[in-house]
Each structure stands twice: as C-alpha cells, then as structure tokens.
Amino acid sequence: IYSKDLIIELAGSTFIFHGSIAFFFGTFTALLTAFYSSRLLFLTFFGRPNGQKKIYELIHEPSFIMSFPLIILALFSIFFGYIFKDLFIGLGSSFWGNSLFIHPQHSVLVDTEFGLPVFFKLLPMFGTIFGIISAYFFYQYSINVLFDAYFLFNKFSRNFYKFLSNKWYFDRISTATVGGLLNFGFISFKTLDKGIIELIGPSGITYTLFFFSKKVTSLDTGYVPHYLLYIVISFIFLIFF
Known part of the structure; x- marks a missing residue:
C-alpha cells in the first residue's frame, strides 16, 4: 500500500x-x-x-x-x-x-x-x-x-x-484478429514455405539431382560397344558445338 x-x-x-x-x-x-x-x-x-x-x-x-x-x-x-x-x-x-x-x-x-x-x-x-x-x-x-x-x-x-459479462468482447475480437492472422500464416506456410520455396529450393534440387543421377546411372550398361558409342557422340559434340 x-x-x-x-x-x-x-x-x-x-x-x-x-x-x-x-x-x-x-x-x-x-x-x-x-x-x-x-x-x-x-x-x-x-x-x-x-x-x-x-x-x-x-x-x-x-x-x-x-x-x-x-x-x-x-x-x-x-x-x-x-x-x-x-x-x-x-x-x-x-x-x-x-x-x-x-x-x-x-x-x-x-x-x-x-x-x-x-x-x-x-x-x-x-x-x-x-x-x-x-x-x-x-x-x-x-x-x-x-x-x-x-x-x-x-x-x-x-x-x-x-457487454461487461462478455469481458468487453475481447475474446471475440482476439479470435477474429488473431485467428485470421493464424489462418493466413498457415496458408502462407503451406503455400510458400512448404510449397513454392520448398519445390524450388531443397526438395526440388534434391529431386532433380536424384532424377538425373538415376538417368545417368542407367547409361552404365557394362557393354564396350555402348561406351564406344558414348565416346563417338562426345567427340561429335565437341567438334560441332
């Protein structure tokens, strides 16, 4: 006091x-x-x-x-x-x-x-x-x-x-404002963070590298004629391009 x-x-x-x-x-x-x-x-x-x-x-x-x-x-x-x-x-x-x-x-x-x-x-x-x-x-x-x-x-x-019994409607106001912000944050998180950015960034790069590495690995057949064909194609590409 x-x-x-x-x-x-x-x-x-x-x-x-x-x-x-x-x-x-x-x-x-x-x-x-x-x-x-x-x-x-x-x-x-x-x-x-x-x-x-x-x-x-x-x-x-x-x-x-x-x-x-x-x-x-x-x-x-x-x-x-x-x-x-x-x-x-x-x-x-x-x-x-x-x-x-x-x-x-x-x-x-x-x-x-x-x-x-x-x-x-x-x-x-x-x-x-x-x-x-x-x-x-x-x-x-x-x-x-x-x-x-x-x-x-x-x-x-x-x-x-x-009005006083409803606590000045603070709960409704906070629900309307904070709830809208939380909903916007959830949508932006799913669309941007877990959507576009994730697709362009780590997940997209990882998927692309894995896809091309798998395709390149499929070219490794173990046959000598195939390797000779790859060498000829590479020389032609170097000469003309």
Missing part, C-alpha cells in the same frame, strides 16, 4: 501534464482495485452458494505448512510498510546508498512531502473507500432489487451488463 501511494503521490508532485494524467489513472486504478477485490470478497464469502454439494463437502482448512507462510505475508503486508516507511523512502534516509541514483532535477520527494496538498494525498484512500462501498451496494445491499427491477427493464443497462 505504501509503495503504491508513494508512486501516485510522486506522479502528482511533478506538476506537469503527464504527471497529472498518471496521478489520475493511478487513483482510478486504486478505486477499481478496491471495487473488484471487495466484489470478490462479497461474492465468495457472503454470497449464495453456486457450486455443487460434493465440492463443498471437500472444502477444509489448509495445513499449517500452507497457513504459516500466508500468516507471515499477511503480517508483513499490514505492518511492514508502516514500520519501515521512513527507512526506505524517508527524507534523508541513506538506506539505498548509491544503488538507486536519482538526478537532482528529477527528485520530487521534497515536493511530495511538503508541496502536495493533503487532499490529493488522501484522494487514493477516498477512491478505495468509494470502491468498497460501491461493491457492497452492487453485490450485497441491493443485488436483488437493483438487478431485478432496473437492469431487467432497462435496455441500456441490459446491454451494458451483457
């Missing part, structure tokens, strides 16, 4: 256009992260069961070998940033030494600490709270009333819900 908040605050402390854009999208991303994380929490632990009974009968608590690392990670994720924030990113801290070089013109830690208004520092937290409340409202408080009454009878809402 502390590292992400610092990144957002550093973006807002640059006081330039692309820094403001990064600050806005970072804050909006924090809102979306809180929304879908809370949504997952509500649907998983507070929603109605949608699975099969035999699957729920197999659910059990993990062993200590799996629980212990998760407990350590949970403690560090909650308390580590609060305790060691000043050590890692505090003003005047020499923890990183020369391992991370920051040009003096690009250092905005002082502006982040003292120049950025408190409202902008708290804006990601407000977005997080708003995301949690929105997820609770949509998926816990009014899931039956909202979806049955409004989304069912509103055409725009139904289409919007369908």
